[in-house]
Amino acid sequence: MEFSFDADLLLEQIQNTRLLEWVAVAFGVSEVLLAKKNNIWLYPTGIVGILCGSILLLDSKLYAETLLHCYYLVMSVYGWANWKNRSATGASQITRSDSRDFAITLGIAGLGWVFLYFMLTTFTDSDVPVIDAFVSSTAWAGMWLLAKRKLENWICLNISNLVAIPLLYSKQLYMFSFLTLFLFIVAVFGYLDWRKELDSKDETLRSV
Template structure:
């Protein structure tokens, strides 16, 4: 796909976007920007955005994407509660930023890899899915990384950088120009999220540095 055709498709997709879809996209970006600032209202934006996406995907018969966004809705509720009342949280919503140790990351990567291989194999054998393993990896990595955000694990931003980079490749290949552009925006925000959270993390007391097992 040439750059001109990609830009033309992007313009056409933008023109075709429904009001509900636009609202969901705007709220999804708002969620990330608020998450960078550690503002727990990010979870309210995430809940509304994913609720809209859940209905939109169901309407166009993308059942798995609808189910995934249903999971995101549940994590938005959990994230709101945990940022306010979780380990080390107080009435000001000051849940500290954690970092995972090597064991936590090994488990997370193991879960992502196992689930991606299993679902990728099933999709490859029993469907005409494009990029079954890459699609599966991006999906399962997003599931795990969303949990990391809810736990305020600093390393979530590094995971998102990888996920969004792979998602851009996936969506460009599928000709989904607007979705690819959205994930490019997510990628940029993820970089700033990492920088912002690292700065705040270094200002915290040492005892809050590693999440309890």
């Protein structure tokens, strides 16, 4: 991947950005900030952003990316219901992943990587199928952990972000690259905030 910054191209991209795209980005940023605050409103906010993004992707005939957004939509609805669920099967509180959660996470990421690689190499002209598939599959796993309100969702999502930043930059998608860098930084603080809340609850339990 080649890295060369084109300021004129970036300015042109900003000037040509449609209102709906700005709305999608704004709701996407808001979703991550609300997730950092452990606020359930991240899900309705995220759903609006996903729907706006899906319209843009369909208009651009990016059908595979639209299918990915469908997955995000399903996981957002599931996560919203799961966070509101106060029973033992719900995710009303932040928790740490156990061995079963780790196994499922690795399964989603690993099988998703293989599946997406096959789809990209078989049905598209992608020139970066390995990296592109990895970014999406780890994001899938991170979304599942977020729906379960697991602390480790931030780690999984940031593995995806860390690889996505240079990938987007190399494709001269500077705005998306900078946005992903911003999301990476927010996710770091999200992890620290969630861990602090968990540690505080653990300390309270030990003192009882």
